[in-house]
Amino acid sequence: MAVFDSNGTEIYYEDIGEGPALLLLHGLTSNHAMFYREIDFFKKNYRIIAPDARGHGNSAKSDSYSLEDHIQDAVALLRHLELESVGIIGVSMGSYTAQGVAIEEPDRVKKLLLVATKSHGVQSSTAELFAKHKEELSGLNPIDKMNKASKYIFHNRRAVGKWLKKTADNSNQLTINEQEIAAQALKGFDFREQLRKVTAETLVISGRHDGLNPPEKGRETAFLIPNATFMEFKRSGHAPNVEQARLFLGIAENFLED
Known part of the structure; x- marks a missing residue:
C-alpha cells in the first residue's frame, strides 16, 4: 500500500513490478482493482502504477471534485515518483484523465492507450444513457436501473459480471451518494481543441456494442490526436479489455513495446 498527498488530498496507489513505467487509470466508480488481469500480465516487464482516483477506492472522499482534479492528481503522482517517461492505459473515465495528462505532459507520456473513450461530454456517459432510455428505466432504484441498462452497455455480459464481482470482492465499493x-x-x-498537443504514440480502442461511448x-x-490509430473490437461493448480480454492484452502488449 502506498499513498501520497496531492494538494491536500490523500491518493492511494499500487506500485508493482520493474521496468518501464505503465500508469493504469480506472473507470468511473471503480478503482485500481479492476485492472487485476492487466497488472498480473504486465508486471513481469513493466513497473505498474495503478492509483485510485480521488473519491474512489482507498483514496480520500470529498463532497465534490472535478475531472481536472483527477488529471492534476495523476500528473502529481508522476512527479512524486519522478517518472520521466510513462505509458498510460486509461479506460472510460480513466481515458479522459489520460487525455488530460498527455495534453499537459507531452514530453513525459510516450504511449497512450485509450479504451472506451470520448473527447468531450456535457455529462457523464451513464447519465446520458439513462436520459436516452428514461421511460424504460423510470421508477427503478439505482442498482436495478444499472442492471437493466447493462444490455445497452456491454456485449459479453457474462464476462463483465465475473469481472465486476472479482473487482468488488477485492476492493472498497462506493455508496450511492459517492457514485453520484x-x-x-x-x-x-x-479536449477537442487541445488534443493536437498530444505527442504520444496513441491507440484508441472502442467496442462495437458500447452504448455509453460508441465507436464514433x-x-x-x-482523429483529433496526431497520428493516432483507431481500432474497433467487434464483440465488445464498454469494456473491450474484459469482453475480449486475450485480444486486448495481446494488442496492448504489442503497442507498448518500444
Whole structure:
C-alpha cells in the first residue's frame, strides 16, 4: 500500500513490478482493482502504477471534485515518483484523465492507450444513457436501473459480471451518494481543441456494442490526436479489455513495446 498527498488530498496507489513505467487509470466508480488481469500480465516487464482516483477506492472522499482534479492528481503522482517517461492505459473515465495528462505532459507520456473513450461530454456517459432510455428505466432504484441498462452497455455480459464481482470482492465499493458525486465530476469537459498537443504514440480502442461511448466517439478522439490509430473490437461493448480480454492484452502488449 502506498499513498501520497496531492494538494491536500490523500491518493492511494499500487506500485508493482520493474521496468518501464505503465500508469493504469480506472473507470468511473471503480478503482485500481479492476485492472487485476492487466497488472498480473504486465508486471513481469513493466513497473505498474495503478492509483485510485480521488473519491474512489482507498483514496480520500470529498463532497465534490472535478475531472481536472483527477488529471492534476495523476500528473502529481508522476512527479512524486519522478517518472520521466510513462505509458498510460486509461479506460472510460480513466481515458479522459489520460487525455488530460498527455495534453499537459507531452514530453513525459510516450504511449497512450485509450479504451472506451470520448473527447468531450456535457455529462457523464451513464447519465446520458439513462436520459436516452428514461421511460424504460423510470421508477427503478439505482442498482436495478444499472442492471437493466447493462444490455445497452456491454456485449459479453457474462464476462463483465465475473469481472465486476472479482473487482468488488477485492476492493472498497462506493455508496450511492459517492457514485453520484463521482459522476458529477465528469460534467462539461472538452479536449477537442487541445488534443493536437498530444505527442504520444496513441491507440484508441472502442467496442462495437458500447452504448455509453460508441465507436464514433472513439474515432473522433483518434482523429483529433496526431497520428493516432483507431481500432474497433467487434464483440465488445464498454469494456473491450474484459469482453475480449486475450485480444486486448495481446494488442496492448504489442503497442507498448518500444
